Amino acid sequence: MKKKMIKILSGIVLLVGAFSAGAAASSNLQEIKAYLNGDLKVRTNGVIAQLNDVNGNAVLPITYKGSTYLPVRGVADLLGVAVDYDQVANEVILGERLDGVAVNQEDFNTTLYSKEPSHTNFGDKDYGEVLYSPAGTNIFTTFFNPEKKYQSLYLQVAAIGENIDYVEIKDLDSNALLRRVDGISTADGMVTIEADIAGASTVVVEVRKSRNGAFVIPLTTSYYK
Numbered sequence: 330m331k332k333k334m335i336k337i338l339s340g341i342v343l344l345v346g347a348f349s350a351g352a353a354a355s356s357n358l359q360e361i362k363a364y365l366n367g368d369l370k371v372r373t374n375g376v377i378a379q380l381n382d383v384n385g386n387a388v389l390p391i392t393y394k395g396s397t398y399l400p401v402r403g404v405a406d407l408l409g410v411a412v413d414y415d416q417v418a419n420e421v422i423l424g425e426r427l428d429g430v431a432v433n434q435e436d437f438n439t440t441l442y443s444k445e446p447s448h449t450n451f452g453d454k455d456y457g458e459v460l461y462s463p464a465g466t467n468i469f470t471t472f473f474n475p476e477k478k479y480q481s482l483y484l485q486v487a488a489i490g491e492n493i494d495y496v497e498i499k500d501l502d503s504n505a506l507l508r509r510v511d512g513i514s515t516a517d518g519m520v521t522i523e524a525d526i527a528g529a530s531t532v533v534v535e536v537r538k539s540r541n542g543a544f545v546i547p548l549t550t551s552y553y554k
Contacts, residue, residue: 363393373407429554433458438472448545451487452518456547464490464543473532479553482526484534484546487519491542498524501531
């Protein structure tokens with residue numbers, strides 16, 4: 330739902346906060362004549378909401394040539410989506426800020442793929458997209474396809490209900506063991522496992538659990554680097 334709404338509002342302006350002088354002087358900026366639209370209301374989950382900037386001040390939508398644009402900071406806050414501005418890269422970042430590329434940006438096996446909120450929510454955080462293996466199943470293995478483009482994989486995994494016996498990360502082509510972590514308990518919460526995947530086209534991840542246990546791998550905060 331959050332991603333769908335962000336896509337609908339793909340024309341969002343008024344970014345994150347004040348731009349630097351350098352950004353304001355960018356040759357890509359064009360002066361326009363637009364109108365603050367105080368009549369437009371934004372309703373979320375059935376309730377009229379107030380859009381605010383980073384300092385908590387009320388902000389209004391803008392209407393320009395028949396289209397209405399909403400401030401990204403205000404919309405992101407309403408949806409519970411993290412938003413940031415990278416001044417160096419001149420990028421607005423919606424969602425988790427990572428040091429690399431989220432694994433869901435590359436090809437992966439979708440057998441365990443889920444966007445069901447009861448699966449994506451863990452530890453008071455909604456990860457949006459996950460691989461989820463529920464209790465009562467014997468599905469232990471999944472695949473990621475970095476296609477030799479990255480040096481490292483930072484894989485997040487959490488045990489649910491019962492402890493995970495071990496996690497193994499292998500190169501499919503050579504069958505080389507790239508990383509093994511034993512004994513992830515439910516008390517450990519979300520664990521990050523780093524593996525050297527340089528030269529690997531396909532990475533196999535085996536999460537060995539009991540039939541009564543479950544595990545979750547977030548696709549938005551697991552990443553390549």
